[in-house]
Amino acid sequence: MRYGFILPGGDARDAADLAQVAEQSGWDGFFVWEPVWGVDAWVSLTAAAMVTERIKLGTMLTPLSRMRPWKLASETATLDRLSGGRVILAVGLGAIDSGFAAFGEETDRKIRAELLDEGLEIVTALWKGEPISYSGKHYTITPTPFRAAPPPAQPAGIPIWVAGAWPRPKSMRRVAKYDGLLPGVFDADGAHRNPTPDEMREISANIAENRTRATPFDIVMEGETPGDDPAKAADMVRPWIGTGVTWWLEGMWSQTDAPDGVAIVRRRLEQGPPRVDDEEMI
DSSP states (O other): OEEEEEEOSOOHHHHHHHHHHHHHTTOSEEEEOOOSSSSOHHHHHHHHHHTOSSOEEEESOEEGGGSOHHHHHHHHHHHHHHHTSOEEEEEEOOOGGGTTTTTTOOOOHHHHHHHHHHHHHHHHHHTTSSOOOEEOSSOEEOOOOSOOOOOOSSTTOOOEEEEEEETOHHHHHHHHTSSEEEEEEEOTTSOEEOOOHHHHHHHHHHHHHHOOOOSOOEEEEEEOOOTTOHHHHHHHHGGGTTTTOOEEEEEOGGGTTOTTHHHHHHHHHHHOOOOOOGGGGO
């Protein structure tokens, strides 16, 4: 199990300072929110990359339907080379209540899903560092003689984690094409919730059965554990051992707008991740 931390707020300087604290305190990943309008995620991650050496860096998450795929391909590949191959790209449809309508972004779920699928195809093609041609419903690209950007530092490309809705077949087929799952369950009445450990085992088996890529695959769970009670924190993570989950992400979203949120986040980072004994991982 690896352990990441999602920065709930703060500026790029805060991201740099806190990513350094996270690395020194034993966390494996440092993630930032990508808002419609606000502190830029990729500038923040670049600042974090400049003061760290080991920790993985990524978004949680990038709503690709409102991005220019070629711009995102440029940003992620550039940061991956700068950081020595430490970038993770997490994508999904995004939360439309975060300002989509106010800024004229697409809000229709079906269209956003189409844009996500086409955007992923374009981004991964551009990461090869060669001119591409593409013809889709929403995007058309013709090869250009202009110099192509070099590929990411990671030979297999930047890992892509995709938000997936279980048990919706189309959503899960999208997930199986890439490198990781941010899981959610949609009940018969359309309500969205986190999976149970038993459901997570079922989801993991489904992915293993339908995935064709040979690259490693991650399954990510998110929660908030008490840093001042390591035993209780471990108890919260322990049920996910053996379910296929490979990452636990600590999300302190309650501190997003708190006046002393940065200080609270710093204290939690310094307390370290909610580790389970190595023997239990076998």
